[in-house]
Amino acid sequence: MTGPLPSRRRLLKGAALAALPSALLPTARAQAQARAVDYPLAEWRPASTSNYTGSNRPSTYPVRYVVVHVTQETYTSTLSIFGDPQKKVSAHYVVRSADGHIAQCVRETDVAWHAGNWDYNTRSIGIEHEGWVDRPEYFTHALYEQSARLTASVCDRYGIPKDRAHIIGHHEVPGADHTDPGPYWDWVRYIRLVNFA
Numbered sequence: 001m002t003g004p005l006p007s008r009r010r011l012l013k014g015a016a017l018a019a020l021p022s023a024l025l026p027t028a029r030a031q032a033q034a035r036a037v038d039y040p041l042a043e044w045r046p047a048s049t050s051n052y053t054g055s056n057r058p059s060t061y062p063v064r065y066v067v068v069h070v071t072q073e074t075y076t077s078t079l080s081i082f083g084d085p086q087k088k089v090s091a092h093y094v095v096r097s098a099d100g101h102i103a104q105c106v107r108e109t110d111v112a113w114h115a116g117n118w119d120y121n122t123r124s125i126g127i128e129h130e131g132w133v134d135r136p137e138y139f140t141h142a143l144y145e146q147s148a149r150l151t152a153s154v155c156d157r158y159g160i161p162k163d164r165a166h167i168i169g170h171h172e173v174p175g176a177d178h179t180d181p182g183p184y185w186d187w188v189r190y191i192r193l194v195n196f197a
């Protein structure tokens with residue numbers, strides 16, 4: 001992103017936009033954004049292609065779970081980590097604490113590396129929430145509400161039951177050595193919001 005030369009892709013995109021009448025630009029941009037994300041309210045902030053496995057879900061693997069995470073990093077740092085090809089980690093979505101803004105980093109067709117368990121990675125959507133397991137002030141109403149809407153959308157689109165057997169914490173993934181989302185995550189509130197989203 002910060003290199004001296006624009007990428008070929010960026011040049012091509014620029015050329016394509018330049019060919020359009022200026023009055024159509026906002027619509028064209030909106031349509032391009034809509035195609036890039038699976039959840040219309042998300043902003044596309046792609047992870048490095050070194051940090052997930054390309055796939056063609058749900059043909060390749062059924063999507064059966066939503067895995068809830070807490071980042072232990074800021075929203076901005078999390079996006080940087082997912083963009084770093086050395087880090088070997090990613091999630092499909094990251095939800096920002098202050099306002100519930102959502103970034104999509106990996107397409108839902110692809111297998112993000114978030115659960116620490118290949119079988120669960122292949123069969124889940126991973127959602128990271130900005131915050132720390134021991135700092136409940138990060139779990140704002142906006143974060144719960146916007147995340148719940150996202151999870152409801154995922155469940156509706158893949159036919160996933162909106163319950164605790166299918167919407168699970170990272171700590172519930174077999175073999176996981178992580179504790180997130182931790183004891184302050186309000187599961188009752190979250191599942192209720194998902195069901196009434």
Ligand SMILES: [Zn+2]
Nearest residue numbers: 069170178180
């Ligand atoms: Zn986690």
